[in-house]
Amino acid sequence: MHTRIEFATSQAEDELQELFTAYGMSMAGDVDEHIVVKQDNKIVAGAMVAQLDNSLYHILLFAVRMDARSQxxxxxxxxxxxxxxxxxCQPPGESSDASYQVTTVARGTAVPFYEQNGFIACDFSELAYPFDTQCTGCSDKNRCNPVAMMFARS
Structure with a gap:
């Protein structure tokens, strides 16, 4: 099976949106700002990461097709x-520092996945604005059970 990671193109927009919709999310920004994993030309995962400053990144979206999970x-x-x-990131960013942080907000059920990949739970106050308050007042908060997560490379 041929697998590759690449930036999404306009031809992938519907398939990528369908993936995010399955998890109650939608694309953020332009389609070409998203990353996809393709297996034999089928999108099996998608994500979006943004560079907030030289050494800080935030994962806005991350999803894997249900039938491709645990693989x-x-x-x-x-x-x-x-x-x-x-x-x-789009445009591709460069860190001037060998150390950096990557943050995200994980739904409670996704926390073990993030922990297996080196993230630790942190306080929402440790996230950059507007991510530090993105769940405040959300009517879905109790069902979603969001957890602020941080990965640090030093």
């Missing part, structure tokens, strides 16, 4: 993003 696809994508997060 290592999500960890492969996550580890690629954590090794070089700037490479997966």
């Amino acid at each position: 290592g696809v999500g960890s492969r994508l996550m580890q690629a993003m954590l090794r070089n997060p700037g490479r997966y």
Whole structure:
């Protein structure tokens, strides 16, 4: 099976949106700002990471197709993003520092996945604005059970 990680194109927009919709999410920004994992030309995972400053990144979206879960696809994508997060930003970013942080907000059920990939839970106050308050007042908060997460490379 041929697997590759690449930036999404306009031809992938509907398939990528369908993936995010299955998890109650929608694309953020332009389609070409998202990363996809393709297996034999089928999107099996998608994500979006943003560079907030020289050494701070935030994962806005991350999803793996239900039928592709527990096959290592999500960890492969996550580890690629954590090794070089700037490479997966649009436009590609560069860190002037060998140390950096990657943050995200995980739904409670996804916390073990993030922990397996090197993230630790942190306080929402440790996230950059507006992510530090993104769940405040959300009517879905009790069902979602969001957890602020941080990965640090030093």
